[in-house]
Amino acid sequence: MTLVYLVAGEASGDVLGSRLMTALRAVRPDITFAGVAGPRMMAGGMDSLFPMSDLAVMGLVEILPRIRTLRRRMLSVVDDIAARRPDVVVTVDSPGFGLxxxxxxxxxxxxxxxxxxxxVWAWREHRIKTFPGRWDELLCLLPFEEAYFARHNLAARFVGHPVVQSGADRGNAARFRERHGLAADAPVLVLMPGxxxxxxxxxLPVFAETMALLAAKxxxxxxxxxxxxxxxxxxxxxxxxxxxxPIIVTDLDDKHDAYAAAAAALTKSGTSTLELALAGVPMAVTYRVNPVSAFMARRMIRVPHVAMVNLLAGRLAVPELLQADCNPETLAATVLSLLRDPAKVxxxxxxxxxxxxxxxxxxxxPADMAAAAVLALLPG
Structure with missing residues (x-):
């Protein structure tokens, strides 16, 4: 049996990993999987060495209390790989751990x-000097990354972004309203805290106060x-x-239906901005981290925008309300402008x-493109 060892570190990696598993099996049914998996990958038949949630941490300061745990988990992964001797190891997202x-x-x-x-094109570019020899294939989600790494003599391949096959644009607004007992004209605001x-x-506390202000208007x-x-x-x-x-949604189809019903969204930065863009939901991006993390990040970030949708658009297509601007008054005012200004939408x-x-x-x-790159590395 051909063994592919996958390591996912957070929810986005779990989605990528599960789609990659499906695409690989479609071509090579003999492939088996091991490694670190989230619920989607586990639903596809993969056992996890330990809970993926152990690796899900973000922020320069926030990570400090978890360093010993993360190190132990890394060593357990390395030991497991050495024992199993898989045909290929694929670390999915979470490059801080995977690399x-x-x-x-x-x-x-x-x-x-x-x-x-x-x-590294966004911040801490000096790390790129440590990358030679780390991988046989680097699979990129963003269109400019292949050329960026090529300029540094590093192999990289653009395989497309998984958001385009997410189904986020295929939701059913009427179904969502019927399922949750909402009137046809009730404005729906999607909140994505991460x-x-x-x-x-x-x-969440900022969103709660924002909703109190919006409910009055x-x-x-x-x-x-x-x-x-x-x-x-x-x-x-x-x-x-x-x-x-709020209505709390964990089902994927229900989430996509919520997008279809939504008049606007407030979302943290990241892949969620691209999901909402695919679904055509007007949005503002907001985020708040530890003040020390924010101070350090501002000194290191090299790109003009934080939101991925803005970075790819090359302009401030959606508002970015970060740190001090992540407050109930500003968020509520921004949502109101999206609800009331068709030109902005x-x-x-x-x-x-x-x-x-x-x-x-x-x-x-994207999943088939990524699978083709992995398959090319496998024997037989």
Whole structure:
């Protein structure tokens, strides 16, 4: 049996990993999988060495208390790879963890793939000097990354962004409203606080106060919070005391239906901005981290925008409300402007079309493109 060892570190990597598993099996049914998996990958038949949630942490300061745990987990992955001797190791997203694993297993002579490029083009570019020899294939999600790494003499391949096959644009608004007992004219506001336990508590209190302000000005406005299973309990407990009780969604189809019903969204930065763009949901991006992390990040970030949709559009297509601007008054005012200004909505949707077009690979869907790159490294 051909063994592919996958290591996913957070919810986005779990989605990528599960689609990669499906695409690989479609071509090579003999492939088996081992490694670190989230719920989607586990539903596909893969056991996990330990809970993937152990690796889901973000922030320069937030990571410090977890360093010893992360190190132990890294060493357990390396030991497991050495014992199993897989045909290829694919670290999916979470390059901070994955690239350390790939470096450690280099002496084993196993083929190595990093799926999702480290964003050194955005910050801490000096790290690129440590990358030679880390991988046999670097699979990139963003169209400019292949050329960027080529300029540094590093092999890289653009395989397309998984958002284009996510189904986020195929939701059913009427179904969502019927399922949750919403009137046809009730404004729906999607709130996306993130998928990590370390980030959700920073945005939820701000969202709660924002909803209190909006409820006084927009009759019937209904917040909807799509979350991963990893943080669903945390969100449920926090939202129990909200002045406007949100609908909490964990099912993927229900999330896409919520997008179809939404008039606007407030989202943390990241892949969620691209999902919303694909679905055509007007949005503002907001984020809040530890002040020390924010100070350090501002000194290191080399790109003009934080939101991926803005970075790809090459302009401030959607508002970025970060740190001090991540406050209830500013968020509420921004949402109101999206609800009341059709011109702003039209401008955003025009930018969304450009962004999504740039993320589609020429040779097929992203999962199949990534699978083809992995298959090329396998024996037989």
């Amino acid at each position: 350390h694993v790939l470096k450690r297993i280099a002496p084993l002579g196993i083929k190595r793939v990093q799926y999702v490029a480290p964003q 998928s990590r336990r370390s980030e959700v508590p920073r945005l 927009v009759p019937g406005i209904t917040p909807v919070i799509p979350v991963s299973h990893a943080v669903a309990d945390t969100v449920q407990q926090a939202a129990a005391s909200w002045p406007v009780r 039209a401008a955003q949707r025009k930018a969304f079309g450009e962004v999504i077009a740039s993320l589609r690979p020429a040779g097929g869907n």
